[in-house]
Amino acid sequence: MTDGERHDDWTNWSGLLTARPAARLAPGDIGALGDAIRTAPGPLRAVGTSHSFTPLVQNDGALVSLDRFAGLIDHDPAAMTARVGAGTKLGELARAMHAVGQAFPNMGDIDRQAFGGALATATHGSGAALGAYHTGVEALTLVDGAGKVRDFSVTKNADDLLAVCPGLGAFGMVTEVTIRNVAPYRLHRRRTSLPIRALIDDFPARMSAHRSAEFFYIPFSRMALFITSDLTDSASTPRPPDEDDAAVVLLGRVQRFTGWLPPLRRALLKRAVASAAREDYVADWLAVYPSQRNVRFNEMEYHLPIEEAPKALAEVIERLETRFPGIYFPIEVRTVAADEAWLSPFYRRPSASIAVHHTAGLDHRPYFAAMEEIFRRHGGRPHWGKMHSLTAKELAGLYPRFRDAMAVRRDLDPDNRFVSPYMARLLGVER
Ligand SMILES: Cc1cc2nc3c(=O)[nH]c(=O)nc-3n(C[C@H](O)[C@H](O)[C@H](O)COP(=O)(O)OP(=O)(O)OC[C@H]3O[C@@H](n4cnc5c(N)ncnc54)[C@H](O)[C@@H]3O)c2cc1C
Incomplete structure (x- = not known):
């Protein structure tokens, strides 16, 4: 079969999901990829860097890595566009683009993912006027379920492009x-601590007063770390060391030490948050966005209509602090601009994203189920790569163009080569 075949076990970043695929392939060119799609044992799933928490990649058929479709292929300085391999990791891509005078308008928390993986799940950063990665796509090439090369672009077939990206590896x-x-x-990056009440009461104004704003609520502290980034012409200053991982370890220790003693926990946390909070530096865009995330967790993130976020967040905090004393991971809150892509969770809706995390290896289900009930009641759409319980029936109600997107999908993959059991439930495909 195609070059690169192996039969290893597969596991995702958090270690929760595993699989023993019948084949693992890493085709080196588009012809070999077409052959693989036609002949490999199905179903086939594309794999980036396996950072998704949902079983999008998990598959007993063939896992196909696009790692060899990597790098900056060419760029147009006048149009400020770049043609890139979908297997390129975000960090490598950012460095290659910076070297030729180009930049992503925004990035998420880490830069380890493959660009194709980030596009497939509507991966995003924060900024009321900044869209997810897929909003920058002008054209893309994919190999469909019959092994045929298909091109999409904003100039030739804009509607189809909106259908296939983000595409969950299903098109x-x-x-x-x-x-x-x-x-x-x-960017001038600042981090301060604020009472969570101030952020909830003044949510839209605080989040839109900066090019990018986000915050992390520290459970049981009533305090949040508020992080902003704004454009500047000032010279770079040293970036302080990234201590996010150490901070999470410390939060876990405080939780274990104080047990179920909210006043003691609150007092310790308040002091820790205040002393850790301040950060103020200037750096090039690509040095500001990415953080280290080495402490493993599972995550659920829902994207809510922005006006629902303050109420939903207050409920999330109340429920966490009355029912889940073991939780210490911060709650992350971001904003994302609306867009037009059919399977984008931000489709025609300025959004606020609320993310909850749970220590990897422990049972996240009661906590996530309790949080999901709140997110759903407020009209949330789940991040495709983060944990949720929705299937096609609910998703069709949340995405006005869901059925149209599925019609385009059927045309590209009539034999359901990309449909694993999980994808069948997600997309409503009879297998
Ligand atoms: C520590 C951590 C931090 C994160 N931070 C953020 C964040 O800040 N913002 C955010 O929005 N998300 C974030 N995520 C989620 C992550 O960005 C998404 O799950 C993303 O899809 C992972 O990319 P990947 O390359 O690992 O893709 P994988 O998990 O390997 O695959 C995801 C999907 O993409 C498909 N796919 C991959 N490559 C291709 C391709 N070339 N063609 C077609 N389909 C393809 C797969 O089939 C699958 O459906 C984070 C996840 C982790 C673990």
Whole structure:
């Protein structure tokens, strides 16, 4: 079969999901990828870096890595566009683009994911006027379920492009993408601590007063770390060491030490948050966004209509602090601009994203089920790569173009080569 075949076990980043695929392939060119899609044992799932928490990749058929479709292929300085391999890791891509005078307008928390994986799940950063990665896509090439090469672009078939990206690896395997970039920029990054009440009461104003704003609520502390980034022409200053992982370890220790003693826990946390809070530096865009995430967790994130976020967040905190004393991971809150992609959770809706985390290896289900009830009641749409319980029936009600997208999918993958049991439930495909 195609080059790179192996039969290893597979596991996702958090270690929760495993599989023993019948084949693992890493085709080196588009012809070999087409052959693999036609002949490998099905179902086939594209794999990036396995950072998704949902079983999008988990599969007993063939796992197909696009790692060899990597790098900056070319760029157009006048149009400020770049053509890139979909297997490129975000960090490598950012460095290659920076070197030729281009930049992503925004990035998420880490830069380890494959670009194709980030696009497939609507991966995003924070910023009321900043869209998820897929909003920069001008054109893409994928190999469909029949092994045929298909091209999509904003100029030739804009509607189809909106249907296939983000595409969950269900429309085809994306090999290369043309993205619209911006000129490299410098950011003034600040981190302060604020009472959570102030952020909830004044949510829209505080979140939209900066190019990018986000916050982490520290459970049981009534305090949040508020992080903002704004454009600046000032010279770079040293970036303080990334201590996010150490902070999570410390929060876990405080939780174990104080047990179920909320006043003691609150007092200790307040002091820790205040002393850890301040951060103030200037750096190039690509040095500001990514953090280290080495402490493993499972995660649920829902994208809510922005006006619902303050109420939903207050309920999330109340429920966490009355029913889940063991939780110490911060709650992350971000905003994302609306877009037009059919399977984007931000489809025609300025959104606020609320993310809850749970220590990997422990039972996350009661906590996530309790949080999901709140997110759903407030009209949330789940992050495709983060844990949720929805299937096609509920998703069709949340996505006005869901059925249209499925019609395009059927045309590209009539034999359901990309449909694993999980994907069948997610997309409502009879197998
Ligand atoms: C520590 C951590 C931090 C994170 N931070 C953020 C964040 O800040 N913001 C955010 O929105 N999300 C975040 N995520 C979620 C993550 O960005 C998504 O789950 C993303 O899809 C992972 O990319 P990946 O390359 O690992 O893809 P995988 O998990 O390997 O695959 C995800 C999906 O993409 C498909 N796919 C991959 N490559 C291709 C391709 N070339 N063509 C077609 N389909 C393809 C797969 O089939 C699958 O359906 C984070 C996850 C972790 C573990």
